[in-house]
Amino acid sequence: MAPTLVSAAVGALLAAALLGRAFDRRAVAVVVAAAVAPDLDAVASLVVPGATNALFHALWIPLAAGLLLRWDTAHRGRSWLRERAGEVAGDRAVRVAWVAIASFVVAGIGPDLFWRAGVNLLYPVHDAYYLVSGRLVFSTQEGIVQTFVTLGREGPGVLPIERLGTSATYTVQTWVNPDGRPGFSPDAERELSLVRTGWQLVVVASAAVTLAVRFRRTDAGVTR
Amino acid sequence: MPSTVVHAGFALLLAAGLLGRYYDRRALAALFVVVVLPEVDSFLGPLMSGAHRTVGHTLAFPALAAGLLYYDTRIRDRSLVRSRLGGPERAGRWIAVAWVALFVHAFAHVGLDWTHLDGVNVVWPLRDQFVRLDGEIVFSTAEGFAQTFVEIRTDPETGRRAVDAGATGTTETVHVNNPVEPRDPDEITEEPVDRRFPVANAGWRLYLIGLGLFTLAARRLQGDV
Numbered sequence: 372m373a374p375t376l377v378s379a380a381v382g383a384l385l386a387a388a389l390l391g392r393a394f395d396r397r398a399v400a401v402v403v404a405a406a407v408a409p410d411l412d413a414v415a416s417l418v419v420p421g422a423t424n425a426l427f428h429a430l431w432i433p434l435a436a437g438l439l440l441r442w443d444t445a446h447r448g449r450s451w452l453r454e455r456a457g458e459v460a461g462d463r464a465v466r467v468a469w470v471a472i473a474s475f476v477v478a479g480i481g482p483d484l485f486w487r488a489g490v491n492l493l494y495p496v497h498d499a500y501y502l503v504s505g506r507l508v509f510s511t512q513e514g515i516v517q518t519f520v521t522l523g524r525e526g527p528g529v530l531p532i533e534r535l536g537t538s539a540t541y542t543v544q545t546w547v548n549p550d551g552r553p554g555f556s557p558d559a560e561r562e563l564s565l566v567r568t569g570w571q572l573v574v575v576a577s578a579a580v581t582l583a584v585r586f587r588r589t590d591a592g593v594t595r
Numbered sequence: 596m597p598s599t600v601v602h603a604g605f606a607l608l609l610a611a612g613l614l615g616r617y618y619d620r621r622a623l624a625a626l627f628v629v630v631v632l633p634e635v636d637s638f639l640g641p642l643m644s645g646a647h648r649t650v651g652h653t654l655a656f657p658a659l660a661a662g663l664l665y666y667d668t669r670i671r672d673r674s675l676v677r678s679r680l681g682g683p684e685r686a687g688r689w690i691a692v693a694w695v696a697l698f699v700h701a702f703a704h705v706g707l708d709w710t711h712l713d714g715v716n717v718v719w720p721l722r723d724q725f726v727r728l729d730g731e732i733v734f735s736t737a738e739g740f741a742q743t744f745v746e747i748r749t750d751p752e753t754g755r756r757a758v759d760a761g762a763t764g765t766t767e768t769v770h771v772n773n774p775v776e777p778r779d780p781d782e783i784t785e786e787p788v789d790r791r792f793p794v795a796n797a798g799w800r801l802y803l804i805g806l807g808l809f810t811l812a813a814r815r816l817q818g819d820v
């Protein structure tokens with residue numbers, strides 16, 4: 372799977388971009404935590420067969436969270452979240468919650484869906500790993516070349532993108548669970564990847580600099 | 596090149612994070628120009644060997660610009676840039692946008708090109724050397740921390756150290772294909788010319804485009820432009 376550090380970095384960039392006036396260290400921590408959370412299904416895979424990139428990488432959790440948040444803040448007379456956060460911080464809390472859900476999907480699930488490992492998007496309703504892979508090029512010789520989405524793909528699944536197999540046939544290896552199958556093996560050789568390739572280093576570096584600049588700015592704003 | 600669309604997508608995400616209250620259409624339009632402009636070095640290709648990824652993709656000029664901007668706006672008593680830009684509000688705004696532009700250029704444009712094909716001629720004209728950023732950082736139980744972006748080798752006989760940060764060649768030897776010069780001019784072939792304008796040549800590049808579009812849509816939903 373894509374390094375968790377990359378998810379955290381994209382989460383941090385989303386936090387900086389979308390939190391607006393709610394931006395502070397605590398809010399950033401919440402949004403980055405949401406970005407990292409899906410990768411915890413690697414731990415679950417020690418017990419549940421084929422849970423990595425499936426259990427928490429499926430779209431159901433963020434979908435349910437989004438519906439719940441919408442219902443709580445827009446359709447109920449008294450919002451539980453606003454009351455908990457207090458009158459002044461109510462709007463901030465709602466904003467942080469929305470950005471955290473977005474971060475879960477975009478920064479947590481996204482890098483795996485678009486890079487190498489693939490994601491079991493509809494698990495357990497429909498068990499199939501998907502990967503967005505291909506190219507979109509305009510060529511003067513060949514016209515528009517598009518291979519991301521094609522109908523009539525091989526393999527199990529319902530979406531018209533590359534399919535990698537089901538949780539029974541396809542396993543994702545992680546440092547928590549090196550062979551991807553249930554059962555904890557304390558002696559196994561583990562490899563925790565922080566950055567797998569050049570572009571990921573660029574993303575991580577951009578996030579580090581962005582956070583440094585933003586924190587300096589907010590700290591300066593507080594002291595003045 | 597990772598296409599300009601990919602640069603623009605990642606640039607949007609970075610810009611939204613850094614522009615703060617200056618985030619609006621005019622600022623984004625200015626940044627878009629900054630993202631596109633370096634690609635103009637493709638057109639210098641026929642005049643100068645290896646111009647693409649050299650003239651517009653060196654970090655020497657942006658570093659110089661950053662130094663001058665810092666000196667003018669922070670150190671001098673009377674800033675030329677400020678007095679030219681008019682009122683303090685307007686000046687503050689465009690100076691902030693200029694800093695974001697420098698950041699976006701270095702990370703979203705040069706940074707991403709650095710990782711692709713033969714990389715970029717990163718400190719030209721101080722030194723003519725293309726480098727490519729490629730490698731990984733892993734922590735393994737067997738070998739501990741390991742990174743392969745910069746390799747330092749010690750010659751066992753002479754004891755001299757060689758640092759390899761992914762050097763790929765010079766303007767004489769490197770040609771990075773682009774729509775203006777779709778193949779190496781030194782190559783002689785009968786095949787018809789195929790100019791390719793990529794949007795996204797890999798899933799992760801589509802992801803970066805998606806990140807930018809998502810940011811744009813989310814900011815609009817939040818009621819900011």
